[in-house]
């Protein structure tokens with residue numbers, strides 16, 4: 001799950017990013033409302049949820065939320081703010097926010113709110129994703145497959161998990177390295193061009209070692225394809 005975090009307090013932003021990353025979210029963190037809009041208003045990065053601080057340099061979190069809704073963007077929004085009067089909560093919800101968290105809050109509560117949004121929103125993922133004979137389990141970061149009637153469970157790292165999830169959401173389609181890089185690596189990170197190929201090697205090695213060779217095909221000059229029979 002990819003999260004856009006917009007929080008201008010460096011310590012809080014870093015703490016949230018660290019917590020979410022530990023819980024397998026991929027987080028793009030920006031500190032400024034104008035920059036946040038550039039992240040939200042593009043078609044090449046798809047977020048599962050946005051966490052918007054209310055008071056920001058540039059465009060406020062409230063305005064960001066209004067602009068999203070004016071553009072008919074249904075992205076779930078969790079607002080963060082120190083304001084805790086009833087009027088402010090109403091303004092936040094009127095602007096189209098899905099939920100509201102008053103500072104200071106504990107990370108356990110933030111995670112619980114995200115899970116609650118997850119249950120409400122069809123854009124969020126369920127506990128498992130099954131395609132063909134592959135099943136990804138979000139709870140314990142594994143993929144299992146029934147290969148020749150023999151069930152194998154493979155433990156994946158965060159990045160391997162995200163990579164396989166991306167393929168399972170685009171089965172039997174050619175996906176390019178560029179697409180994978182844009183979706184799975186932070187926009188701000190200095191990503192080298194071979195990072196996708198390196199991660200692909202690690203994922204393939206695990207799949208091959210568990211009897212699942214040739215699941216992901218390389219189409220030279222085009223990209224990769226997860227081949228699954230429905």
Ligand code: CA
Nearest residue numbers: 008053055056
């Ligand atoms: Ca702020």
